[in-house]
Amino acid sequence: MTGAMYALAVNILIACLFAVTFLVVARIHTPFRSARWFALSYLTGALTPAAELMVRVSGMPQLFQALSFASFSGAFHLMAYGLTVYYRRRLPGWLLPASFLASLVVRAAIWGGERDTLPYELIYQAPFALIMGFCAAVVAGTGRRIQERILATMFAVLAAHFLIKAFAAVILGSGATARDYAGSTYALFSQAVSGLLLVAAGLTLLIVVMTDMLEQVRRDASIDPLSGLKNRRGFDQRTAAVLAAMPPGLPPPVVLVFDIDHFKRINDGYGHAAGDRVIRMTADVLGSVLPAGAIIARIGGEEFAALLTGLEPEAAAASADAVRTALPHRTIPGLPAEVRVTISGGLAHLAPGESVPAALARADGALYDAKRAGRNRIVRARP
Secondary structure, eight states, rough: OOHHHHHHHHHHHHHHHHHHHHHHHHHHHHTTTTTHHHHHHHHHHHHHHHHHHHHSSOOOHHHHHHHHHHHHHHHHHHHHHHHHHHHOOOOTTTHHHHHHHHHHHHHHHHHTTTTSSSSHHHHHHHHHHHHHHHHHHHHHHHHHHHHHHHHHHHHHHHHHHHEEEEEEEHHHHOOSSSHHHHSHHHHHHHHHHHHHHHHHHHHHHHHHHHHHHHHHHHHTTTTTTTSBBOOOOHHHHHHHHHHHOOOOOOOOOOOEEEEETTHHHHHHHHHHHHHHHHHHHHHHHHHHSSTTTEEEESSSSEEEEEEEEEEEEEHHHHHHHHHHHGGGGGOOTTTTTTTOOOOOEEEEEETTTHHHHHHHHHHHHHHHHHOOOOOOEEEEOOO
16 A cells, blocks of 8 residues: 555545544534534545545546545535534525535536646646635634634634645646546645644544533533523632622622522412423523622522622612512512512621621521511611
8 A cells, every 4th residue: 555545545534533533523412513513524525535545446537536535625614614603603504505516516517627737736736725614714703712723723724725735736746637647646745744733633623522512511510500690609619709809999799699588478379380480480580680790690499699899888778778679579480470579688888898698698697587578578687
């Protein structure tokens, strides 16, 4: 087996490994189903070196030459589509299919043309350069992290390398026929360089996807799925970060704790589905009534907490009371119109050097004072 054939076999294996990896990612984490397009791109791309191997050994070299080009262009167009889905970029539905068909038309137009001439080689490589340039533009347009900038650069390098290959074909000679190409020095150069760059782009793309997946898992671990608010872990992490970055001279932060009054009666009388709707409605009220910078969490069954910063004591107390007064005016689907939900709350100002959990404990004590005093009220914690 020649060096070129070894390179083709390695490229097939690598493409299949990438395809399997992206399929596993799409399978194990539902929000990343769009990775299936990347897997399909690499599976389609694996047909290209397979077809080039068949050019060498089959009696139909022109058929496999056509398949090589079509699968290569198809793989890149599938990659482009996968990137638009992954990054939620809207495109006209006809654009990429039309681009793929145009690449086939261009290839058919130069079929039988004089190889190893610059016009022929540039026209041959142009569809690949253009679609890789499109991929670079899609990723660069996200304006995201360093990973995306590296990935966009990799696609841009791939685009440029296809144009460079046109000049390399003229200099090294790609052979007068497809079978001659298979044994040429240019073929070994082309397969090795393209394979190396495609592997680098694939690894970068995989790093981007895995980084996003880890960030998603981290976010999911700090979010309460029922209310959509932060959970206790997310609340502790976010409040610690906010307090650490808070500039001096601002009014002391305020911790609020709320508890829905007689929540067990709603669950027992109307079912847990109704109770879930009450939880979601309460979360919606907290999000719409409290100041925009408030950190809000569901920290227990029917218990919520919030951290307010930058507010004077009376303004913070007014915000807490606004939640209390807004809640009874909300109706809950599936419950009788006369059923009104009320809430009790405790409020604590952070003392100098006090931690949020300590203030939360004081606010929780004030909450129970509100419950003992008759519910549907906000009580301030003792210093």
